[in-house]
Amino acid sequence: MNKKENYASRRNFLKTGAAAAAGFMIVPRHVLGGEGFTAPSDKLVVAGIGVGGKGESDIKSFYDSGKAEIAYLCDVDDRRAANSIKRFPKAKYYNDFREMLDKEHKHIDAVSVSGPDHNHAIHALPAMQLGKHVYVQKPLTHDVYEARVLTHAAKKYKVVTQMGNQGASGDGVRKMREWVDAGLIGDVHTIHCWTDRPVWPQGIQWPAQKGTVPSELDWDLWLGSAPYVDYIEKLVPFNWRGWWDYGTGALGDMGCHIMEAPFSILGLQYVKDVQASVGTVYVDEFKRGYFPESCPPSSYAVMTFPKTDKTAGDVKIHWSDGGIQPGRPEELGANEIFGDGGNGILFTGTKGKILADCYADNPRLLPTSRTEGANVPQKHERVPGSASGHYAQWVEACIAGYGNKQVSAPFEISGPLTEALLMANLAIRGSDMRINNKYPGRNLKLLWDNESMKVSNFDEVNQFVKREYRKGWELDYKL
Structure with a gap:
């Protein structure tokens, strides 16, 4: 043996x-x-x-x-x-x-x-x-x-x-929580999160030519739970992120960094519904391409979360990637950087707004002149060293x-956070199906049954809630 x-x-x-x-x-x-x-x-x-x-x-x-x-x-x-x-x-x-x-x-x-x-x-x-x-x-x-x-x-x-x-251990998210808890921006109802990723290929066709497996790589072990396919060049060690069998796209890659602040600050849990649309790709100037194995080059999703004890009602999180950004808030000066330039978080409440960079770094009230005057007592202990901490x-x-x-x-926080991101990916994949003219329209809204972990109105995407594992690589666990 x-x-x-x-x-x-x-x-x-x-x-x-x-x-x-x-x-x-x-x-x-x-x-x-x-x-x-x-x-x-x-x-x-x-x-x-x-x-x-x-x-x-x-x-x-x-x-x-x-x-x-x-x-x-x-x-x-x-x-x-x-x-x-x-x-x-x-x-x-x-x-x-x-x-x-x-x-x-x-x-x-x-x-x-x-x-x-x-x-x-x-x-x-x-x-x-x-x-x-x-x-x-x-x-x-x-x-x-x-x-x-x-x-x-x-x-x-x-x-x-x-x-x-x-970023969950950073000072930024703790400062933002203190501002929100102190009521500086009122009741938070809308949040925008965005990233300039992907920085790897997406919206492309799976290569037709197989490559030669490097002697140092155990390809079968790398595939693990995924279906067996022949090795292709440039998938390992980085570009797997753009393929649905292995990665979760820009949303999976950066969402846990950027959406962590809304989750931990507002006590959000499971998403109630999500809608999405995606960027298209063209195989030539006349023909639109459809490559279901690959994540789309850009996407936009809106997630609705039920009221928590930190909110007055439902909260909507708007996610965009591939360089798509929300409109600049009027309170932000014309020459001030929106987020960190490529990534950002914008909280909108009934009395004001908070802008932050990726990882919830560098939070500031809008207009930014309000930040210096925000004398809110520090209530949350900081983690020494932040990222290293x-x-x-x-x-x-x-x-x-x-x-x-x-x-x-x-995991009691990061589990539901990850679920929400992956739920949005279901809408992104479903919207991609519609682009292939299988269904009318391009903007898909999914209704989520949290108890049964099932989309109630679009069964085609439920196959991605729990994928079929390669034989011998199944999870040995019953919920």
């Missing part, structure tokens, strides 16, 4: 590993040594799944907290893992995350997940089922169903969770144990 066959059954290692994980015990510092002594329980033993690119900077940030030991590395691409292997030469290296968890789960405290979107859930859930704390890069998952599963699993297995949207905060919370220390982006 070869290695892949040996680790093809994920249920096997989960059943054997769960029993062993139950025996894990934290030894207090004072039992092992005096002041200045670092006990094993004060070091978080971290395993990284996907340790190149963003994953490389993630595990370095955990290490830089001073309280994490990077003991295990896992990546399907040896080229991408090279820097992390060099930086952490004592860490044991694997290609298959299933093998790593099977063999090393007794020694691992927490797992960092930073691969392509379509494999986030299948990497994170087994670790959670083994009682491991998890840090998962944004977007939390590829599908609505997966986001609901991870949110539910975090409570069931009582593990510390954090999504990799570091996002990592250190999770490490410390893991060491403290489930329920003992607050984090900025636990």
Whole structure:
């Protein structure tokens, strides 16, 4: 039996590993040594799944907290893992995350997940089922169903969770919350969020010519839960974001950064309805193209959220990407930058507006002259180091144990946030169907039944709520 066959059954290692994980015990510092002594329980033993690119900077940030030991590395691409292997030469290296968890789960405290979107859930859930704390890069998952599963699993297995949207730990979102809570802009009813992404190809045809798989890449493991296809050039390591089988487009990539502030400030949860329209592409100057495998080059979506205890009524969030921006507010000076130029957030309330950059950085009241006079007491504790603090905060919370220390982006917040973004993607994909003249019109409004996780008025998109996994890569979980 070869290695892949040996680790093809994920249920096997989960059943054997769960029993062993139950025996894990934290030894207090004072039992092992005096002041200045670092006990094993004060070091978080971290395993990284996907340790190149963003994953490389993630595990370095955990290490830089001073309280994490990077003991295990896992990546399907040896080229991408090279820097992390060099930086952490004592860490044991694997290609298959299933093998790593099977063999090393007794020694691992927490797992960092930073691969392509379509494999986030299948990497994170087994670790959670083994009682491991998890840090998962944004977007939390590829599908609505997966986001609901991870949110539910975090409570069931009582593990510390954090999504990799570091702006959630920034000073900006906390200052905005204090302004909103103080009533400086009245009741918030409308929010605009926008980005200049994608910066990768979208709205294109899948290449007809297959490429040669690099010797350092395990293509089958990279595909993971996605349908098997022949390898194509330039998909790995970055351009997968523009293909629906692997990525979630500009909305999935940047929405968790830009829409986090509205969610956490207003206490938003599940979207009630969403409408969307998309930019078109042309194969020549006369013929409009339709490439259903690829995300559109630009999109515009409007999400409606039910009233919360922080709002007077429903809240609408307008999302736009591909360089599309909302109209400049009249209160913004002619030479003042709208957002950060390419990305931004605009809160509109009954008494005023707040403008911020990506990650909720640099918040200012409009007109900006109001900002200096906003003497609102600081009520929310700041996270030291902001972006870097996002990592250190999770490490410390893991060491403290489930329920003992607050984090900025636990799955109870980032799960519903991700669901809302993926729900908007359903409308974007549905609108793309209509562009193909399968249905009349181009602007599609979806009505969402949150309890059954189903679109009630356009069944064609429900196939994307929970996609069909490749055989052997299914999620082993029941809601």
